[in-house]
Amino acid sequence: MxxxxxxxxxxxxxxxxxxxxxxxxxxxxxxxxxxxxxxxxxxxxxxxxxxxxxxxxxxxxxxxxxxxxxxxxxxxxxxxxxxxxxxxxxxxxxxxxxxxxxxxxxxxxxxxxxxxxxxxxxxxxxxxxxxxxxxxxxxxxxxxxxxxxxxxxxxxxxxxxxxxxxxxxxxxxxxxxxxxLAKIEKVTSKLFGKELRIKKSCTQCGLCVKSCPMGNIKMNHGTPHFGWHCVECLRCVYICPTHSIYPIISRYMVIKEGYDLERIGKQLENTVLESDEEITSGGYSFFKEYIKNDWV
Missing domain, CATH: 3.40.50.360 (Flavodoxin domain)
Structure with missing residues (x-):
């Protein structure tokens, strides 16, 4: 074994x-x-x-x-x-x-x-x-x-x-x-955590605090407070049930529709997918080999 x-x-x-x-x-x-x-x-x-x-x-x-x-x-x-x-x-x-x-x-x-x-x-x-x-x-x-x-x-x-x-x-x-050159991201990711803000729609549920992999979020007088150990993983942004966490400068990074793999997985159960040729058309043609050939 x-x-x-x-x-x-x-x-x-x-x-x-x-x-x-x-x-x-x-x-x-x-x-x-x-x-x-x-x-x-x-x-x-x-x-x-x-x-x-x-x-x-x-x-x-x-x-x-x-x-x-x-x-x-x-x-x-x-x-x-x-x-x-x-x-x-x-x-x-x-x-x-x-x-x-x-x-x-x-x-x-x-x-x-x-x-x-x-x-x-x-x-x-x-x-x-x-x-x-x-x-x-x-x-x-x-x-x-x-x-x-x-x-x-x-x-x-x-x-x-x-x-x-x-x-x-x-x-x-x-x-x-x-x-x-991109190693500077190791520094800027800490700054990303400090630019995160909370909307008034926050319900103080604490889910972001429990979910942060780095333990970088603490509740301060009922409001999430972000420390200096962020790695810019975006988990807190997407996991918030009221979409109350957002970055000030780096808003362009966040997908407006959100990111929820569980939802996509459940949707897959009841969806008949197009052919691989149709799925990988346009900008996704690069991924044909990944779908067809396991070596890629």
């Missing part, structure tokens, strides 16, 4: 959704699976149990959404705190709306560098495409098709990582350069 550790950071739910499916597939393959979500409460529990930095596994799989062409800060923080080792196999799975286009190709490069220096064997890279949660909404039918594909992607991913299938991607220089 292989001991597998899944380490996941997820903002608005796409990465967590895939992690859950992957966990199920690994368990079906007789694996002993431990899941660590890089969120304040889960981290506190793992530290108390002594499993937060534990690398005594046959395989570690790290899953994360692409933030500014790179991995989010909580993932880097966890990896940098890992103890050195002789050889533990590591798989990296990134999630984005853009797929494996050149601007995203280096999103795992920095992690690989740190892990390799510590003695870990990164043998596997993969990009999972999910509906966009910022700037421009993904077409509804395409969003449903992406969710429909997730179980297949999870099954194939589980099979490949258990076989230790070598799957590495050679990143282009311009991609690595862009990712390096």
């Amino acid at each position: 292989k001991r597998v550790k899944l380490v996941c950071f997820s903002g608005t739910g796409g990465t967590k959704r895939f992690t859950s499916l992957l966990e199920t597939c690994l368990i079906k393959n007789s694996c002993d699976v431990t899941v660590l979500y890089l969120e304040t409460k889960s981290i506190e529990i793992a530290k108390r149990e002594g499993t937060f930095y534990d690398n005594s596994y046959d395989l570690i799989t790290i899953l994360f959404p692409v933030h500014a062409f790179d991995a989010p800060e909580p993932v880097y923080k966890w990896i940098k705190a890992l103890p050195n080792c002789k050889s533990v196999s590591v798989a990296l799975i990134s999630v984005s709306a853009g797929g494996e286009i050149w601007i995203n190709q280096a999103c795992r490069f920095g992690l690989i560098k740190v892990l390799s220096q510590k003695g870990y064997d990164v043998f596997y890279e993969r990009m999972i495409i999910m509906p966009s949660n910022m700037l421009i909404a993904t077409k509804e039918t395409f969003s449903m098709r992406l969710l429909q594909l997730l179980p297949i992607k999870a099954e194939n991913t589980a099979k490949e990582i258990l076989e230790l299938k070598q799957r590495r991607i050679k990143t282009k220089f311009k991609s690595r350069l862009l990712t390096r």
Whole structure:
């Protein structure tokens, strides 16, 4: 029985959704699976149990959404705190709306560098495409098709990582350069948290406080107050039941229609989708290979 550790950071739910499916597939393959979500409460529990930095596994799989062409800060923080080792196999799975286009190709490069220096064997890279949660909404039918594909992607991913299938991607220089330049996002994301404001429609339900993965939101005299540990994941903006949280300067980032994967998933149950040819027409033609070919 292989001991597998899944380490996941997820903002608005796409990465967590895939992690859950992957966990199920690994368990079906007789694996002993431990899941660590890089969120304040889960981290506190793992530290108390002594499993937060534990690398005594046959395989570690790290899953994360692409933030500014790179991995989010909580993932880097966890990896940098890992103890050195002789050889533990590591798989990296990134999630984005853009797929494996050149601007995203280096999103795992920095992690690989740190892990390799510590003695870990990164043998596997993969990009999972999910509906966009910022700037421009993904077409509804395409969003449903992406969710429909997730179980297949999870099954194939589980099979490949258990076989230790070598799957590495050679990143282009311009991609690595862009990712390096975008590291300023690690600083500006903290500022994003400070520009968030609350509308009068706020019901003081505290859902944003409970849901923030960084523990960055506190109630102050009945109103949410944002600290300096924001990673710009947008969870609080989209999870608010009264849509009362909004950024002042960065309003362009937020999708006006909101972002709700659960709603899309439920809608999929009662929808007959168009053909893949119709779904991927126009601006979505780039994703034809992702739908047809599991290697992409």
